[in-house]
Amino acid sequence: MVNEKKLDSIIQKIHESGYDGMLLYDIKNIQYVSNYKPTSIAFCILKENPVIFTSKMDMENAKNTSEITLKEYESIPQVIKSIKSEHDKNGTKNDINSGLLIEGSLAFNIYDKFKQDFKIKQSDILEKERMIKTKEEVDKIKTACNIAHKSLLDLDILKKQEESFSELMASYELGMLIRENGGSEESFNTIIATGKKTSLPHSSPSKEKMKQPILVDWGCKYMDYCSDTSRTYTYTEKEAEIEVIVLEAYNTAIKSVKPGKKLCEIDKVARDIITDYGYGDNFIHSTGHGLGLDIHEKPNVSKNDQTILEKDMIITIEPGIYLEGKFGIRIEDTVHVQNKGKVLGKLKPILN
Structure with a gap:
């Protein structure tokens, strides 16, 4: 996993782009930010308090390796609903009001589902971060x-x-x-x-x-x-x-x-x-x-x-x-x- 300082830098760059979060679906990008390497479907929402939605089949592995908070994945509508209704530690609503950044490799059928609820923009923030090695x-x-x-x-x-x-x-x-x-x-x-x-x-x-x-x-x-x-x-x-x-x-x-x-x-x-x-x-x-x-x-x-x-x-x-x-x-x-x-x-x- 990238160190905490670098993860903070990634989230800061997401905010500087005018967006509240970034949707990760690429296995290597999820592994890069969390140390957890999905073997099944998984989504990571990179934001102030990042979270990974992972399948029940992969949960044990994720619990043993992930350094990011986990939630069990059920469906894309469940992921969308969870993001939209999330509250931070102080109980303040933590909406993704300004939209989600996405990877350029995101499959169209997944993009099509998220775009109905969020403003979407493609970004290569993760790819650029990965260029500089720890x-x-x-x-x-x-x-x-x-x-x-x-x-x-x-x-x-x-x-x-x-x-x-x-x-x-x-x-x-x-x-x-x-x-x-x-x-x-x-x-x-x-x-x-x-x-x-x-x-x-x-x-x-x-x-x-x-x-x-x-x-x-x-x-x-x-x-x-x-x-x-x-x-x-x-x-x-x-x-x-x-x-x-x-x-x-x-x-x-x-x-x-x-x-x-x-x-x-x-x-x-x-x-x-x-x-x-x-x-x-x-x-x-x-x-x-x-x-x-x-x-x-x-x-x-x-x-x-x-x-x-x-x-x-x-x-x-x-x-x-x-x-x-x-x-x-x-x-x-x-x-x-x-x-x-x-x-x-x-x-x-x-x-x-």
């Missing part, structure tokens, strides 16, 4: 990186390729090692792409035997916080040539990370290098993204994101070059914004 969050992400990196080394992917392992079996073993080394699960479906499939940024492991080159994009969850790393193992002279270009873009982009820098400027640093070598059209995704409880969070290290880097943001840096039908190279690490960018984990960019 020390506890940074420590969890750092641990997730270390577990993920150790697990890849334990796997010995080059040996697996020599032993004719399939992409799917290597992916499965990597997941097992993540769990053995202290992670709870993968951050996302592990990508192990080999041969021509490396030119697909989001390839899925298959039952085919591993070929050359090998691209691994994997992550670990530790106490619900994610890591994200990519490594590519090259074999031919042409692959090595492209790898050097991607590594230059990677290193230069990381060196440019510092508070006060715009995310679009970081993206441009990496993109300009790759473009100067003649492969601009082959860098087909953004340079990175934020991560935390979700593998993809705000901000985006992209040409369109004007967000200014602040201390304790955590982003990925992941330039890549993809030659359609031939191969692709991507190098990625998770980076903590301090006075400069600090790569989390101890895995060197080139392993082979």
